[in-house]
Amino acid sequence: MKKNILIVGGTSGVGLELAKHYVKEGHNVGLTGRQNPELEGATFQKFSMTDDPVQLALDIDQVLDGFNNVHTLIYAAGFLQRGHIDELADDQLGTMVNVGLLAPMMLIQRLKRRSDHPLKIMLITSSSQYTPRELEPAYCATKSALGMLGASLVRDKSLGKVLVAAPSGIRTPFWDDTEEDTETMLDPSWVSEQIVELSGGSFKYKFAKLLRDPARVEVVETLDDNLVTI
Numbered sequence: 001m002k003k004n005i006l007i008v009g010g011t012s013g014v015g016l017e018l019a020k021h022y023v024k025e026g027h028n029v030g031l032t033g034r035q036n037p038e039l040e041g042a043t044f045q046k047f048s049m050t051d052d053p054v055q056l057a058l059d060i061d062q063v064l065d066g067f068n069n070v071h072t073l074i075y076a077a078g079f080l081q082r083g084h085i086d087e088l089a090d091d092q093l094g095t096m097v098n099v100g101l102l103a104p105m106m107l108i109q110r111l112k113r114r115s116d117h118p119l120k121i122m123l124i125t126s127s128s129q130y131t132p133r134e135l136e137p138a139y140c141a142t143k144s145a146l147g148m149l150g151a152s153l154v155r156d157k158s159l160g161k162v163l164v165a166a167p168s169g170i171r172t173p174f175w176d177d178t179e180e181d182t183e184t185m186l187d188p189s190w191v192s193e194q195i196v197e198l199s200g201g202s203f204k205y206k207f208a209k210l211l212r213d214p215a216r217v218e219v220v221e222t223l224d225d226n227l228v229t230i
């Protein structure tokens with residue numbers, strides 16, 4: 001069945017690979033971000049998140065008005081932010097919380113209200129969800145919270161399947177403007193393939209780590225007791 005798939009953070013890296021996959025499969029794909037990747041067959045909506053939560057709410061309403069009847073939300077937006085907590089300015093902390101947590105919460109809240117079918121949710125976190133890092137306090141905190149958001153939403157019987165995918169380092173524009181050696185990092189198309197594979201079949205909740213060196217998938221937790229097949 002043809003699905004309406006909204007990919008927030010679908011303009012680059014893993015989100016863009018997922019968009020290409022689902023367009024190829026014939027689904028109706030809407031993607032958001034700040035730079036239009038001009039992906040044929042997908043609709044793009046500009047959606048730029050800052051530290052302003054009021055503007056965020058308005059922009060989310062606009063995105064959802066422009067892409068109706070969402071069956072699947074893929075939340076792939078994220079950005080690198082390094083620094084000790086005292087080195088991060090208020091606006092930097094605010095933007096991290098908005099991108100990492102408030103936006104996915106508001107999207108799911110609104111989509112559930114608008115939807116007459118159980119929403120399928122795919123959240124991309126990070127190894128920072130479960131690995132504390134000195135120089136990524138806000139990033140680690142929001143990724144960890146995003147994972148817990150997914151695990152908690154599973155308890156809501158009127159929502160569909162929830163996949164939380166936590167990848168290790170991936171070779172994407174995420175690392176632009178850094179000196180980081182990305183050579184041994186995961187290939188974004190491989191990460192996308194694993195996420196597609198993990199999201200298929202019947203389950204209510206799945207939490208999986210996508211690890212590197214060697215590239216492999218570890219399914220940490222699956223809940224099947226409330227089978228949902230959408």
Ligand SMILES: NC(=O)c1ccc[n+]([C@@H]2O[C@H](COP(=O)([O-])OP(=O)(O)OC[C@H]3O[C@@H](n4cnc5c(N)ncnc54)[C@H](OP(=O)(O)O)[C@@H]3O)[C@@H](O)[C@H]2O)c1
Pocket residue numbers: 008009010011012013014015032033034035036047048049050075076077078079099124125126127166167168169170171172173174175185
């Ligand atoms: N790369 C890694 O090593 C790695 C490792 C673990 C987890 N992750 C996570 O995996 C996900 C995908 O990352 P990626 O590697 O594919 O990175 P990427 O290529 O940089 O893509 C990130 C996406 O998020 C969007 N985005 C970032 N900040 C935004 C903002 N303020 N407002 C609106 N959109 C924003 C970007 O939009 P534009 O490009 O259009 O601005 C882009 O579509 C992220 O959640 C990231 O945290 C990445």
